[in-house]
Amino acid sequence: MSDDLDTLDRLTAPWSDTVAVDAAGVAVGGDEVLARRRARGPATSRQVVGTHVQVVAEGRALVVAEFEQSSGRRGVQTQLWQRGVDGWEVSATHVMLQPPAFDRRIWRVVGDPLVLPLASGPLDGTRIAVQDLFAVAGQAIGAGNPTWRATSPLEHAHAPVVERLLAAGASVAGLARCDELGWSADGRSPHHGATPNPRSGFRVSGGAASGSAAAVAAGHADVGLGIDSAGGVRVPAAYQGLWAIRTTQDVVSRDGSLPLAPTFDAIGWVARDAATLAAIGSVLLPEPVTAISDVVTVDAVLELADDDVRTVLGAAVDRIGRWEVDLVTPDPWVQAYEVLQQVERHRAFGEFAAAHPGEMGELAAERARQAAAIDDESAAQAREQVADARERLRKAIADRVVVLPSAPTVAPRLDAADTAALRQATTRLTCLAEIGGLPVVSVPLATAAGLPVGLSLMGPPHSDAMLLELAASLA
C-alpha cells in the first residue's frame, strides 16, 4: 500500500506467464510488469478497507483487497499469491480503480451530449468529439493550454464546420484534448497527461488531435474532428487503428478554428469505420470533381517506414502498380516546410508564448523560442520554396492516387527513449500532403501482433470524396 517499488518488484513472480491487468491494459511476463510499474510513476497513497481471501491450493491463495485513496476514490485489487522457494510471490494482479469523473487526458469537457443537434438529418445519432481548437458556443477554445483557455472569450457561435454537422443531426459529445498549441505532437501533455491509446495499451496516442482520436477509439464518440497541419489527424488514427481523412486544403471551411499554420492546415476527421468516415464527407464535402487515373506506390516512399509497417503495407499494395518517380520528400522541401510551420505557429501563438513564460510545457516553450528566432529572410525563402514545391508535387501526382504509410512506425511505447528522431521520420512522410495541400484517407491495418498501422491514399486536390470511396472498397 505504500507503493514501495523495490518490495513490489521483489514480490512479483519473475515468470513468463506472470500477468498484471490495470487500466493501461494487460502486461504479460515479470519483466514487462516491472517495466510498466517503473514507467507509471508513484501511486496515490491508499488504505485497505476490506479483504477477502480464498485458499486455492496448498501454498496458493487469491486475495481480493478493497482500498480507498485519500481523495475518497475506491478501488479493488485481485492478486494470486504463490509460495515458492523464495517465499510468497504474486503471479497475477488485476487492479481496478473507480474511474474519475472523466478521462481528462482525452476530454476537456464532455456531456450527454455537450451540444444537442440543431435538426434531424443523415448524421442522427452521430456523436462528435471536437478538437479543442474549434469554437463551440458557450465554451472558450483551449488549444491544449490552460492559460490560453482562461484568457480566451466564451464563444457565442459554433464554428461553421461544427454547425453544419449539428444541422445534419450530429451532436457534439464534447471538446477533446489537443497537444499544446500545436507545438507538440505525440499526445503527451504537461498539463493533462499522456492521452491513452485505447487500441494499443502502453503506447502513445499520437497528436495533435490526440483526444479526438482516443475518444473515438475508446467508443466515447463516433467521429473525431480535428485540424491536420502536421499529420495531426492521420498519425493518431494510424496509431489507434482508426479511419481518417485529411481534406484538400480550403475545401472545408476552417472559420471559427484557431489557425496553427494556415499554409498547411486542413480539416480532418477520424472514425471507427469507413461508412461513418464517408457519412461526414457527404455532409461536408462538395460533389467529386476530380477523376482518378491510377493507384500507385512509390518504393522510395514505402522505404520511409520501418520493417513492421512495410510488411503490412507491402501485403496490401502488392496488387497495385509501382510508380517509378522520385517522390521521396527532398531535404530542402522538408526544411522549408518545418521553417514555415514554425513561422506561422509563431504568428498564431508567439505573442502568447512571450507573455506567459512558465505557463507552457518545456517542449512547446522550446519550439516557441526557436520559432521566434527565425528571421524574415529565412521565412520568406521558406514560403517561396513551399509554394514551388506545392506546384511541382501537384504536377507530378497529376490525377494519380499514391499509396503510402500514414506513419513510419507503429505507435511507440510510452517508455520509449527520446522521440526526436521518430518525429523527424514522421514529418518526412506526412509533410508530403501538407506541402501539396493534398487530401489523404488513412485506412487501418494491423501487424501480425495486432498493432495498428495506417495505409494512406493521397490524391490530387478535390479528390476527397473519391478517396473515401476507394478506401471503403479496400475494407
Next chain:
Amino acid sequence: MSDDLDTLDRLTAPWSDTVAVDAAGVAVGGDEVLARRRARGPATSRQVVGTHVQVVAEGRALVVAEFEQSSGRRGVQTQLWQRGVDGWEVSATHVMLQPPAFDRRIWRVVGDPLVLPLASGPLDGTRIAVQDLFAVAGQAIGAGNPTWRATSPLEHAHAPVVERLLAAGASVAGLARCDELGWSADGRSPHHGATPNPRSGFRVSGGAASGSAAAVAAGHADVGLGIDSAGGVRVPAAYQGLWAIRTTQDVVSRDGSLPLAPTFDAIGWVARDAATLAAIGSVLLPEPVTAISDVVTVDAVLELADDDVRTVLGAAVDRIGRWEVDLVTPDPWVQAYEVLQQVERHRAFGEFAAAHPGEMGELAAERARQAAAIDDESAAQAREQVADARERLRKAIADRVVVLPSAPTVAPRLDAADTAALRQATTRLTCLAEIGGLPVVSVPLATAAGLPVGLSLMGPPHSDAMLLELAASLA
C-alpha cells in the same frame, strides 16, 4: 461470451468464499454473485481478442481474457477456474471495462472544469457538482428529463448561488443528474439509469440530488449543490456516507433554479468532510443570529428508523438529553405536506407533463397524473394546514437542536422489492424539516457492517452556521 445466464450460474462455484468483482463492487458468496448477475440485466455482446492462461496447481488455472464489445469498448476479465467433482467451476472473477466517456448516471455534462472560477478566494480548488436544476451559463437546465432540456433555453447567466461560489474561487465541475422533475426520488431514472452509490455498492443512491451526491462520494467533485424539497439532499448524503446541509428556507437565494415545491424548497449541499461543508457555509450563509439552548433527542422520532439505524444513532446520542414531547409527525401533517408538494410540483411541471405524454418515466407520469387530479379546495386546505404546522413546529422546537435519523434505513439494495413503503417512512421522517422550513445538518456514521447512516441535527430557523459548528464538533 454469449451471456447465457444459466450456463454462467452453473459455472459459478457455489461456495461462501466465491468472489466476483466488477464496477459495482465486490460480491462475496455464490448466492450473492448469482443475485447480482440476475439483477444487472443482459450484458452487451462481446468477442474475445486475447487470452492468457496461468496454471496455478493441479486442476486450478487463472485465465485472463481480453474482449471487445460491438461498440469498440474493450475490457479484461480475470477468472480463477477450479476443477471439482462437477467439472470446472469459476471461484473468482474480476471484470473490468474501459470506462465510458463519463458516467451518465452521475453527470449530464462534466469538464476540467465546466466553468472556471471568476476570482480567487476561500474556495480555491473546490470543485462543485451542480444539480441539473440550476442555471449555468451556456447550458440549458435539464431537470432529469431529456425533453425538458431540449425545450429549455440556454442560460445566459449563472444562478446567483452558483455565481457566489465561482466568485469565491470554486469551479463548476459540471451539471449532475437529478431525479426526474423532482417527481421521483431514489436515484433511479428511466432516462439515464440508476445513479450508483459509490460508498455502498449495489445499493440505491437516494435522490433527487442523486448525481450531486454520487459525484462527491466518488471523488469527482468536492461539493454537491442541490435543492432539498423532500429530503433530496439529506437522503442521498445519508445513503452515501456524506456530510450534508439543508439550509433554512430562503436564507440562500434559489433564484436561477427551477422551483420544485417552493413552500418546501431550500438550498443544500454535500461534502466528504465537515470542513468543506462549513467552507461553503462561510461563503453562502449570513452570520449566525440564533442561539442554541439545548441538544435533545425525541424517542418517538428515533423510532421512525429501523433497528440498524437506531443502533448506530443510539450509541451516538447516548450522551444527549431526551426531550419528552410529541414531535413525531402527525398523520394529518404528513398528508397535507404530500398534497402541497404535489400541488406545487404540478404548478411547476404539470403543463409540461400534459404536453409531453410518453416522454416521462412511469413513476413521474403517474405522480403527475395524481397531482393534476387534486382539486382547489384540497389544495387550499393543505396549504393552510402546512402553515399551521410550520408555526406549531417552530414554536415547539424554540431554540433547541433535535437529533434525528437522516433516513429511516440504510440505502436499500438495488434488487429490493417495491420501495413505496420505504418512501412513505422516509417522508414521515424527512418532512419535519420541510414543514418547519428548518435547517438540518446530516453527519455520516456507519453500521457495524460499514453501511452509511446519517445523523441529522435539526435546529431553529437561521441556526445553520451553528449547526455546522456543532456537527463538526461531533466528527
